[in-house]
Amino acid sequence: MSLLSQAEEIKEGFLSKAVGNAIKWTQVPGLKLHNQGSDGTFYVSCDCIGVAARAHVTMPFDLVEINEVLKDRPSWSRLCRKMSVINTYLTSCGNTIELISTQYYSPTNLASARDFWTLRYTSVLDDGSIVVCEGSVCGSHVAPCPPTAIEFIRGEKLASGYIICPNEEGSTIYMVEHFDMEASSVPELIRPLYESPELVAKQMILAALHYIEHMANEKSGKLKQASCEDPVSMRFISQRLSRDFNEAVNGFREDGWTLLNVDTSHDLMLSVKTIKSSGANPNDYNVLCIRSAILLHNVFPADMTRALKEHLSAWVYKFSGCDSSDPCSEAVSFASKSNSVHNLVESTDLLGYTSSDEALEATRFKYNPDCMPNVSSGDLYHLMLINGMEDTGFGACSELICAPYEKSMFIQSFVLSFGFRVIMLGSSPESGTSTDLTPKVESNKRKALTSSTPPPSLLVLAFEFPFQGDIPEGLVVMARQYIQSVISSAKDLALEVMMSGERPEKSAKKDIPETAVVNPNASFADNLATLLCLSYNSIKIQKRSLVGLYPLDINYTGSFLELVQHLPHAILCVSFSSIPVPLYANDQAMTMLEATEDTLQMVEMERILGFFDDYHTLRSVVPVVLYLGYCNLRKGVGLTLDDNIFSYKKGVVWQVQHYDGSIHCLAMAFQDWKHM
Structure with a gap:
């Protein structure tokens, strides 16, 4: 042919x-x-x-x-x-x-x-x-x-x-x-x-x-930039960080990597290669790379990546297997050169966004001279690439990729990158279903996403250790111990993330008054209002930073529906599904959205959250709600059914739970709203 x-x-x-x-x-x-x-x-x-x-x-x-x-x-x-x-x-x-x-x-x-x-x-x-x-x-x-x-x-x-x-x-x-x-x-x-x-x-x-x-x-010129770096430079840096991390994860022989051995006891893969430097004064050096993958249960990728970023010291600086006098410590360019890790001052500057869901940051780890008078080493600087924080669908993937660089040189001077990739595998551990989107599997996937047990996730990590000449004695041992420490810290963080998302203990329900019991003979709206108030107060007791909505009080002796219906805040309940559908709106919400009972289900969430502001979209809010049980909203604007703009000063989204702890729907409250 x-x-x-x-x-x-x-x-x-x-x-x-x-x-x-x-x-x-x-x-x-x-x-x-x-x-x-x-x-x-x-x-x-x-x-x-x-x-x-x-x-x-x-x-x-x-x-x-x-x-x-x-x-x-x-x-x-x-x-x-x-x-x-x-x-x-x-x-x-x-x-x-x-x-x-x-x-x-x-x-x-x-x-x-x-x-x-x-x-x-x-x-x-x-x-x-x-x-x-x-x-x-x-x-x-x-x-x-x-x-x-x-x-x-x-x-x-x-x-x-x-x-x-x-x-x-x-x-x-x-x-x-x-x-x-x-x-x-x-x-x-x-x-x-x-x-x-x-x-x-x-x-x-x-x-x-x-x-x-x-x-x-x-x-x-519509990009959200926070530094003097131009968008082209930001895009180049992010692409290079991503490419270097992918090369470390794959370790192609074509790129010069030689597989040393596989540590079967800890599932670690060790490779080494030589990097050729160009220019008038070439300075060749070698790199030891260790990569691994571990399975995580009950953790969403965005939650895990957020925890890794917010607790850098838990995995970057926890290892104390070598001190500053050990020549092997020079290979750990992302590790602390002192055991006094709690005396580091961390500050982060946002450089800009290289896509709608990818941010590039520069982090400075500064030694506190008052607490560490004997440490003369300079500050540490890292580039950090964070993406996938709004990805919550099947196969959700988020990454935290870092690279050390010299502050005295141009920001693109980094050579090696290291970090994590967290991928949701898309099915519950017990299920053996295919991942094709047939109606049966779509039902299984929705069930998994709306239950308290998310699908398993795979944490992929790759770290690189530069060195000169032959591999120094003890470098492989030190690097392996360091990675084992990182994996241990990551598992601890995963456990914290999982525990923080657990449902309140059943014993906490003993204090619920009899008037708050869901009545099987009551209307859907009555029971929904009861669950809404109970869930809000359950979260409010545990989370003091929750935006205050009063009087959502479980000791209220009247009708919860009447209480919610006449609140001065706009209250909206939507189904917890791939396409959220409005289930209920009180008088204030109906007026705010310019909707009626007949047109309420025509309201699209994109018109309320994220229509004028990419910071708060439903995709970015849901992972936080799954993680904390609620998400505070800063002031924002939305669009009514009649295409008019409304604004609100603050708001909150929280889980409305059944008595068994499963998520019934999501509730939203908007305070001090007005049409513009």
């Missing part, structure tokens, strides 16, 4: 998926774009070979710019290691055929990386639309032999691609990504990550569209 015949076959297959019915699609409502001018609908495959995802979006951007970004996959995909155009051919009608080799990092150290050998076909339709389709190359005497990749497993990319159509509002895009990731070669523990079409939608489609939006905001 000729290359042109294969190209036309791939194009036909792609079009049948993008605008036809070759695949049965199920909509994924949890995925969305950020810019107000962008709108899209996302789908995943229900029953097909491999895993596939589709999007139909409209964006206020030029189709040529969109095409340039989408073709440059390494720029927007952090998991894409390399994409090389091996050969290019022009057809007689002016279309372009390219043979491409693409390599992807493995997200963990438990499975091999993937690579693909594909044909990409670019053509322009009569109306000016651009069609770019891609699929794995079949056997052909015309095509050159695919490049060998010993450390990669060759996956298959089935007919995929995108159509970009010009319109008055910008461009309309149809996208399809369809892969066979050879999931059978992956350990069963992490197989859900290779069998989920929703992950394809998030990692391959949504990531690309978010990057397009970010680039547009970067050009227009």
